[in-house]
Amino acid sequence: MKILIIDDEKNIGVAIMGIVNDEGNLSKHALTFGEGMEMLKEETFDIVFLDIWLPDIDGMEGLKEIKRYYPEIDVVMISGHGTIENAVESIKYGAYDFLEKPLSLERIVMILKHLKDRSKLLKDLRNSKYNLIKKYNLIGVSQSVNRLKDKIDKISNMNSAVLITGENGAGKEHVSKLIHMLGMYSDQPFIEINCSAVPSELLESELFGYEQGAFTDAITSKKGLFELANGGTLFLDEICDMDLSTQVKLLKVLEMGEFVTIGGTEVVKSNFRLICATNKDISAEITSNNFRADLFYRINVIPIEVPPLRERREDIPYLVNYFLKSSASLNSLLEKRLSNELMEQFMSYDFPGNVRQLKNIVERLVALSDKEVIGVEDTPTIFIKDQELGLVDISYKYGATLKSARDEFERDYFLNVLRVNDWNIIKSAAVLDIERTYLYKKIKSLGLEKTKNS
Ligand SMILES: Nc1ncnc2c1ncn2[C@@H]1O[C@H](COP(=O)(O)OP(=O)(O)OP(=O)(O)O)[C@@H](O)[C@H]1O
Numbered sequence: 001m002k003i004l005i006i007d008d009e010k011n012i013g014v015a016i017m018g019i020v021n022d023e024g025n026l027s028k029h030a031l032t033f034g035e036g037m038e039m040l041k042e043e044t045f046d047i048v049f050l051d052i053w054l055p056d057i058d059g060m061e062g063l064k065e066i067k068r069y070y071p072e073i074d075v076v077m078i079s080g081h082g083t084i085e086n087a088v089e090s091i092k093y094g095a096y097d098f099l100e101k102p103l104s105l106e107r108i109v110m111i112l113k114h115l116k117d118r119s120k121l122l123k124d125l126r127n128s129k130y131n132l133i134k135k136y137n138l139i140g141v142s143q144s145v146n147r148l149k150d151k152i153d154k155i156s157n158m159n160s161a162v163l164i165t166g167e168n169g170a171g172k173e174h175v176s177k178l179i180h181m182l183g184m185y186s187d188q189p190f191i192e193i194n195c196s197a198v199p200s201e202l203l204e205s206e207l208f209g210y211e212q213g214a215f216t217d218a219i220t221s222k223k224g225l226f227e228l229a230n231g232g233t234l235f236l237d238e239i240c241d242m243d244l245s246t247q248v249k250l251l252k253v254l255e256m257g258e259f260v261t262i263g264g265t266e267v268v269k270s271n272f273r274l275i276c277a278t279n280k281d282i283s284a285e286i287t288s289n290n291f292r293a294d295l296f297y298r299i300n301v302i303p304i305e306v307p308p309l310r311e312r313r314e315d316i317p318y319l320v321n322y323f324l325k326s327s328a329s330l331n332s333l334l335e336k337r338l339s340n341e342l343m344e345q346f347m348s349y350d351f352p353g354n355v356r357q358l359k360n361i362v363e364r365l366v367a368l369s370d371k372e373v374i375g376v377e378d379t380p381t382i383f384i385k386d387q388e389l390g391l392v393d394i395s396y397k398y399g400a401t402l403k404s405a406r407d408e409f410e411r412d413y414f415l416n417v418l419r420v421n422d423w424n425i426i427k428s429a430a431v432l433d434i435e436r437t438y439l440y441k442k443i444k445s446l447g448l449e450k451t452k453n454s
């Protein structure tokens with residue numbers, strides 16, 4: 001184990017170092033709190049022995065500071081005055097144990113032994129948990145998914161803020177849960193809120209909580225998510241949709257580690273790990289003044305990018321099989337598989353909706369097909385080969401009048417159906433469920449033409 005001793009008395013440091021090194025540990029000594037914090041920044045330590053009286057900070061404040069930034073480090077307080085109050089108070093703020101001066105060799109050895117047993121236990125737990133999760137949960141074999149797994153493993157036990165970016169349905173929320181599950185505080189709450197799903201006033205009252213009577217609807221008091229997440233993880237999804245005034249308030253909470261509930265007077269302290277996610281280009285949001293740069297720096301300590309599925313096609317069969325299995329067992333259905341030809345089509349499809357889209361398609365196939373092997377003929381046509389067919393992307397264009405949007409949609413849709421059916425009027429009319437003559441009329445009135453690439 002690696003141990004840091006922060007004590008302004010040189011001989012105390014030397015004495016503890018002697019004892020812990022004899023037990024086969026590595027140790028370092030800092031004479032001031034500031035010096036100690038610098039060392040913590042540069043190296044990882046398992047244990048800190050912290051003097052309650054230091055020249056540059058009150059040890060109790062020092063303890064809180066260490067716990068805030070490095071909650072995984074065990075802190076043992078060294079109390080010169082031996083008051084039981086000090087010791088009890090330090091335990092309340094997260095110290096593992098305390099030592100009284102003059103130091104007792106036996107007590108130090110005993111504390112080290114306890115800590116070692118505990119850390120081994122935690123490590124074993126983490127390893128078995130990791131293997132489990134690795135095996136079953138983040139599906140994928142691509143280099144980018146493997147890199148993602150490594151990164152998640154590396155950072156899950158840190159307390160730094162994480163910002164997850166990626167397209168719709170790529171797996172941002174999935175990754176955020178994994179980070180929480182793999183962390184040491186996985187038994188603590190995982191609290192999530194989607195910032196785009198709630199109006200801004202409601203978002204604030206959800207985050208901060210409120211006292212009874214704080215506003216008209218506040219019939220009873222309610223704890224805020226900041227408080228509920230204490231000790232665990234707070235996941236703020238779609239963070240770019242948080243309005244600017246809430247952003248300022250969030251920044252303050254992150255800086256202070258405390259806040260006041262709406263309508264309340266008491267300061268509530270909360271220590272949580274923050275994970276945010278967005279599918280927007282956050283730097284563009286900063287440039288257009290929709291997102292505060294200072295908040296961005298605070299939440300983007302560890303950036304994680306979840307790549308779109310089309311950039312890791314080798315994951316597709318694994319995801320397909322995973323969802324085939326899980327949806328079959330969920331619905332107590334017979335396990336099905338895809339024909340090779342259909343799997344190839346899955347692999348060449350671009351999946352604009354990423355893993356979520358793939359999951360939905362697979363679930364639909366499982367539910368709708370009676371066959372054990374699902375083939376190409378069971379898939380919705382639109383999915384099959386739209387790049388090859390040069391299909392038009394039918395997305396509604398916001399801001400257009402209803403008439404022009406409808407015209408545009410009609411044009412695109414007719415064109416797509418015609419292209420899929422190779423301009424065969426009979427087939428196309430059947431798909432559209434309209435008369436052939438009406439289709440001819442539409443082709444004429446919409447000015448549709450068979451071009452080279454259609
Ligand atoms: N690598 C993966 N392995 C297994 N399941 C996954 C994986 N990636 C995503 N999923 C699943 O796909 C679905 C969509 O993922 P998720 O909700 O995390 O996406 P998202 O990026 O948060 O999407 P949005 O931007 O729409 O909020 C979820 O059901 C999730 O569990």
Ligand SMILES: [Mg+2]
Nearest residue numbers: 172173237277
């Ligand atoms: Mg999401």
